[in-house]
Amino acid sequence: MSQPINNEATNTPRPSRPGGGLRSSVAGYARTTKGVLFSSMFRYIVRRLIWGVLMLLVVSALTFVIFYLLPAGDPAAIRAGRYATPARIEQIRHQLGLDRPVYYQYWVYMKALVVHFDFGTSFKTNLPVRGEIFRRLPVTFSVAIGAVIIWVAIGIPVGIISAIKSRSWLDRVTMGGSLVAISAPVYWLGLIALFLFSKDVGVIKVFGGSGSYVPFFQDPAAWFSSLILPWFVLAAAFTAFYARMVRGNLIETMNEDFIRTARAKGLSERRVVFRHGLRAALTPVVTMAGLDIGTLLGGAVLTETVFNIPGIGRLAYDSIIGSDLPMIQGTVLLGAFFIISANLIVDVLYAFLDPRVRY
């Protein structure tokens, strides 16, 4: 489970510097008239875009340095096979450009990427990295979308009910259960799910098992059947985390003055909770969901590994184990791209969702 590490994000003080990186607040901008408002918002977005591109550059450079200075294996030797002569390995090293200095290799890589949108070719398969990544992107997208729907559809209502019935036995049971879900390793849950429900080896043979993924357009029913277990397993910890977060936010919101005002003017409790309380309580949840979706689109490594789903996460895992540098670079950049984009989108959305933030 990689996400709940982020769970301090909702109460972390945000840097208010303009263009201030991830999750920076957009508060503090000029409160001005409409025309100026639009242009200042536009400038803000441009500034964030430039910073985002810069970050991608730094991430790519760091990835390069990490994987060249600390090689897990010699890519040339791996490529050459087990019985290659040293001369053959040297020849391959030259072919791959690995005998050139790091900065030169980086320059060549970035030039191809910027000019031709070319991510290079895999050291292992000799196929273009771009093609491989785009081929697997729909797979990872399939995994993410179902999990997101499950955790939003279950996590938020459970959180709301727990908050309204705070300190009841129902609240205690669901919050206790959610902590168990957060504490369980996702790949272990995956194995248990396969053990219980997979078609091939499960106790109750209902859903597709490990390695049963088929693309949606090939066979939607089989696609659904193969993903139902990964969706629930991946969503388990997120559902629990969101339920706890919604509960905490809503309880805190319900103690605020404007809720007392709403009650004092005679609104029904239902209206107070759903029209006034939830609006404030769910804003940080939307932020968090955006960031989590961004991270997931970069590949759910553990879930894809345990269910043997050929997505980006599985690709990244195989590339790192096989020292396939261009493929590693491609997947890391893709992951960083989604994380940075999600941050940008969330920060801009925040301004629309939170009436206190104005440009």
Added chain:
Amino acid sequence: MIERGDNLVDEISAPDLSEIVGRGPWELFWMRFREDKVALVSFGVIVAIVLVAIFAPFIVDVLGHPPNAQYPNTLNDVGTPVTGPSADFLFGVDKVGEDVFSRVVYGARVSLEVALFSTAIAVFVGVIAGMVAGFYRGLADTLISRFIDVMLAFPVLLLAMGVASACAIGNGCLNGLIKPGVPTVVAVIAIINWTYIGRIIRGQVLSLREKEFVEAARASGAGDVSILFREILPNLVAPIVVYTTLVIPQNILLEAALSYLGVGVGVQQASWGQMISDSTQYFNIAWWYFTFPGAALLITVLAFNLLGDGIRDALDPRTVEVT
């Protein structure tokens, strides 16, 4: 009303003021914490796990077999682990005929070692970086904060896997500074973890440095170092404690995940994540093989999470009125 402890304060204070007692923040914390039965039980569980880790050799001596000893007669003809939980092998055997119970017991060592050391390093680095950034602002803040931004833009697990797989071979990386095995995993987890606490501390210090007591200290001639460590640091103890207890379970899970992905502490040492990974081929035959390491992991992480929640609630002054 929470009953008061039998402390000196009662004897000192005047009789008519006996209801109003000056209590320090730690006294208040303890008063609230000891009411929290869930947190106390979790603390007990953690102590038990720590004891299991420390006395692993003795426990295994009495109840199991050496963790790396193989018993081929527990496998069937084609090498499938067919010996389930029994009196001889409490948790069954694994794919090479090793005692799962002994390996689960020894796995506690790796898990706790990695989690505690990596958390300690991450918190140390994060607190220093956050204090420098928040206190000096300007260029130092820009550099540190932007670096944290870049670190947070990395796909965490990929970064961890990359560094871990690179350092796991030969003499380790950085000229042998980071050795393969436990030190590598500790370093990897610390590298990706210090950023979170760095951010929190920076934010806290930004507001603390404007407080009157800092001004007073400066007026009385205190230098930067003295202000940072004697005025500001004591005020950071609560967030540091809360963050630390909440991040330890995350790091236990991260260590297990890295081991599961094959870039953990290595095969010589028993690790829960590694065991779950090894069990994958046999999970429909040997249910005990993945169940027990996973359960150990779940119980440990859950105990730390519950304790963390309890500590946070007890330290948060806002919870006084709710309870």
